[in-house]
Amino acid sequence: MVxxxxxxxxxxxxxxxxxxVYCVTQHSASKNILKAYKGEYPRPASxxxxxxxGHISFALQxxxxxxxxxxxxxxxxxxxxxxxxxxxxxxxxxxxxxxMCIMVCPFGVIKxxxxxxxVASKCDLCIEAEYPACVAHCPNEAIKLVEIDx
Amino acid sequence: MDKIRYLIIxxxxxxxxxxxxxxxxxxxxxxxxxxxxxxxxxxRPLLSYYLGGRITQERxxxxxxxxxxxxxxxxxxxxxxxxxxxSKKEVLLTDSTLLSCDRCLISVGGVPIVPPIEGFHDNIxxxxxxxxxxxxxxxxxxxxxxxxxxxxxxxxxxxxLKVVEGLVERGIKPTVIELMDRILANTxxxxxSSIIEERLSQGGCxxxxxxxxxxxxxxxxxxxxxxxxxxKELTTSLLIIAVGVRPNLELVKGTPIRVDRxxxxxxxxxxxxxxxxxxxxxxxxxxxxxxxxxxIAIWPVAAxxxxxxxxxxxxxxxxxxxxxxxxxxxxIDIPTISFGITNPPEEEGYxxxxxxxxxxxxxxxxxxxDSRVVGIIxxxxxxxxxxxxxxxxxxxxVQDFKDQLLGDDFGLLVLPKDFRKHLVExxxxxx
Numbered sequence: 001m002v003x004x005x006x007x008x009x010x011x012x013x014x015x016x017x018x019x020x021v022y023c024v025t026q027h028s029a030s031k032n033i034l035k036a037y038k039g040e041y042p043r044p045a046s047x048x049x050x051x052x053x054g055h056i057s058f059a060l061q062x063x064x065x066x067x068x069x070x071x072x073x074x075x076x077x078x079x080x081x082x083x084x085x086x087x088x089x090x091x092x093x094x095x096x097x098x099x100m101c102i103m104v105c106p107f108g109v110i111k112x113x114x115x116x117x118x119v120a121s122k123c124d125l126c127i128e129a130e131y132p133a134c135v136a137h138c139p140n141e142a143i144k145l146v147e148i149d150x
Numbered sequence: 151m152d153k154i155r156y157l158i159i160x161x162x163x164x165x166x167x168x169x170x171x172x173x174x175x176x177x178x179x180x181x182x183x184x185x186x187x188x189x190x191x192x193x194r195p196l197l198s199y200y201l202g203g204r205i206t207q208e209r210x211x212x213x214x215x216x217x218x219x220x221x222x223x224x225x226x227x228x229x230x231x232x233x234x235x236x237s238k239k240e241v242l243l244t245d246s247t248l249l250s251c252d253r254c255l256i257s258v259g260g261v262p263i264v265p266p267i268e269g270f271h272d273n274i275x276x277x278x279x280x281x282x283x284x285x286x287x288x289x290x291x292x293x294x295x296x297x298x299x300x301x302x303x304x305x306x307x308x309x310x311l312k313v314v315e316g317l318v319e320r321g322i323k324p325t326v327i328e329l330m331d332r333i334l335a336n337t338x339x340x341x342x343s344s345i346i347e348e349r350l351s352q353g354g355c356x357x358x359x360x361x362x363x364x365x366x367x368x369x370x371x372x373x374x375x376x377x378x379x380x381x382k383e384l385t386t387s388l389l390i391i392a393v394g395v396r397p398n399l400e401l402v403k404g405t406p407i408r409v410d411r412x413x414x415x416x417x418x419x420x421x422x423x424x425x426x427x428x429x430x431x432x433x434x435x436x437x438x439x440x441x442x443x444x445x446i447a448i449w450p451v452a453a454x455x456x457x458x459x460x461x462x463x464x465x466x467x468x469x470x471x472x473x474x475x476x477x478x479x480x481x482i483d484i485p486t487i488s489f490g491i492t493n494p495p496e497e498e499g500y501x502x503x504x505x506x507x508x509x510x511x512x513x514x515x516x517x518x519x520d521s522r523v524v525g526i527i528x529x530x531x532x533x534x535x536x537x538x539x540x541x542x543x544x545x546x547x548v549q550d551f552k553d554q555l556l557g558d559d560f561g562l563l564v565l566p567k568d569f570r571k572h573l574v575e576x577x578x579x580x581x
Contacts, residue, residue: 008574049561051559051561051562051563052563053559053563053564056563058563060562060574063574069450069536072167072450072453072454072457073449073450073453074212075193075195075196075212075449076193076196076209076212077193077211077212077213077214094209096196096199096204096205096209097480098195098199098478099478099480099485099487099532099535100449100450100478102478102487102532102533102535102536103476103477103478103487103489103532103535103536103539104450104476104536104539105536106536106537106539106540106543106573107536107537107540107562107573107574108533108534108535108536108537108561108562110536111533112485112532112533114485117204117480
C-alpha cells in the first residue's frame with residue numbers, strides 16, 4: 001500500500017509561518033483565509049508546531065508513526081489509526097482531554113485545548129482536501145508530500 | 151471439550167491489545183476472552199469522567215462494538231475465572247464451565263486496597279471503592295438518590311485525586327485524607343504537591359494530611375461520621391476509599407505461578423509456567439528506569455505488555471522494551487504530567503533543575519542522572535511533555551543543552567541536529 005507522508009527540511013525553512021496560516025484556514029468552517037482569521041470563533045488551532053531559534057526554524061506536523069504511541073495510550077479510542085490511508089486520526093467527539101497522547105508523543109506535535117478539554121489539533125494531512133495545505137503553500141519546499149510503500 | 155488456542159482472562163486494555171497483536175499474525179486460530187464484568191468493553195480510566203458527568207455510559211467503551219466480532223473473539227461476559235490448573239491448562243468459571251487452552255494470558259487487573267477500619271463491613275451504605283464500572287454506577291446513583299453534598303475521599307494519591315476531579319465537576323467539594331505529609335507523595339515533589347494542595351483549598355476542598363481513618367459510625371445502616379487517628383471526628387454521608395490498587399492475585403493463588411507484588415513476567419511477558427502469560431496491572435514486568443521488575447499500573451504499560459504478550463503467544467518473538475511510570479492528571483484546572491523519578495533521594499548523584507513561574511502558575515522540574523533525564527514534573531505547562539518522555543526513553547545525553555531544558559520554548563530544536571534528523575525520519579522519510 002502506498003502511504004502519504006509529510007517530509008520537512010529545516011535547511012529550506014525561512015520561518016515565514018505561512019504553513020500555519022493555511023493550516024488554520026483549511027481547518028476553519030469557512031475555509032476562507034480572511035473569514036477564518038476575522039470572523040470565526042473559536043478559531044481552529046494550527047496542527048503545526050513551529051520552532052525557531054536564531055537562523056534555524058522548522059514547521060513540524062504529526063509524523064504518522066507506524067506504531068503510534070498516541071493511539072496505544074488513548075483511553076477513549078478517539079485517537080485511531082485509519083487502516084485505509086495509514087494515517088493517525090483524531091475523533092473529537094470521543095476525546096475527553098486526558099492528555100495521554102500529549103504525554104507519549106515523542107515529537108510533541110499534539111496540541112491541547114485546555115479550556116474545552118479536548119485535543120485542539122492533530123495533523124490529519126488535510127484529509128478533506130486534495131493536498132495538505134501546509135505543503136501546498138510552503139514557498140520554499142521546506143514541507144513536502146512524499147509517497148512511501150507501507 | 152475443544153481446546154481453545156488463545157484464552158485471555160480479563161477484558162481491559164491488555165486484553166484488547168493482545169487480541170490485536172495475535173490477529174496481526176494469526177487469523178485462523180480461535181481466541182476466547184473471559185471477563186467477570188457485564189459490559190462488552192469499557193475504559194476504566196474514563197470512570198472519573200463518568201463520575202464527573204462529563205461523559206455518558208455510551209462513551210465508556212474504548213473500542214467499537216464490532217471489535218470482538220471483527221477480530222473473531224468469543225467473548226464470555228459476566229463469568230469469573232475461579233480456578234486455574236496450570237498443569238492441564240484449564241480454567242474453571244463461576245458457572246462451572248471448564249475451559250481448556252493451549253496458551254493463556256492473565257490480565258485480570260488490580261483490586262482496590264482497603265485499609266483496616268474499625269466498624270467497617272460490606273453492608274454499610276455510603277462506602278465505596280473506585281475501580282470498576284458497577285461500583286461507579288452505584289456511587290453515582292447513591293450521590294443522586296441521597297443528594298450527597300459532603301464526601302470524604304480516603305487517599306490523596308492519583309486515584310484519590312482522579313475521584314476528586316470527578317466530584318469537583320459534579321459540584322461536590324470533598325475532604326481528602328492523606329496518610330503522608332503531602333498529597334501525591336509518590337508522584338510529585340514537595341513544591342508540586344503544595345501547589346496542588348493550595349489549588350484544592352482555593353477550590354473549596356479540604357486536605358487533611360498525616361492522618362487516616364480509624365473508625366466509622368453509622369446511622370440507620372448508613373455511614374454518618376468517621377474518626378481519625380488524630381482524634382478528630384468528621385460527619386460525612388459518603389466515604390470513597392481510593393488509597394490505591396494492588397495486583398489481583400486471586401486466580402494465581404495456590405498455583406505454581408511465581409509472584410512477588412504482582413505476577414512475575416520476563417521480557418516476553420511469560421510467567422514461569424510455559425504458555426502462561428501475564429500483562430497489565432496484575433503483572434510485574436521490567437521497569438525501564440530501575441531495571442528491576444515492578445508493578446506499574448498505568449494504561450500505556452498494560453497496552454504495551456498486552457501487545458507484547460499477544461505477539462509472543464502467536465509465535466512472533468518480541469521483547470517488551472520496559473516502560474516507566476508516567477501519569478497525566480488534571481486537578482481542578484491544573485493539567486499535570488509526570489514521568490519517572492520525580493523526587494530523587496538526596497546524595498545519590500541526581501541533579502535537579504526546576505523553575506516556577508508564579509504568574510502563569512506553572513512549575514517544571516527535571517531530574518537528571520549521569521546527564522540523562524530520568525524524571526519530569528510539569529504543572530500547567532504540559533504542551534511538549536512527550537518530548538521529555540522521549541529524552542528519558544532514548545537515554546539522550548543532555549549535558550550540552552541542559553540549560554535549555556526548562557525554557558518555555560523547549561522543543562526538538564534544542565536537540566543536537568543529527569539526533570533531531572534521526573528522530574523525524576520515519577520509514578521512507580528522509581529529512
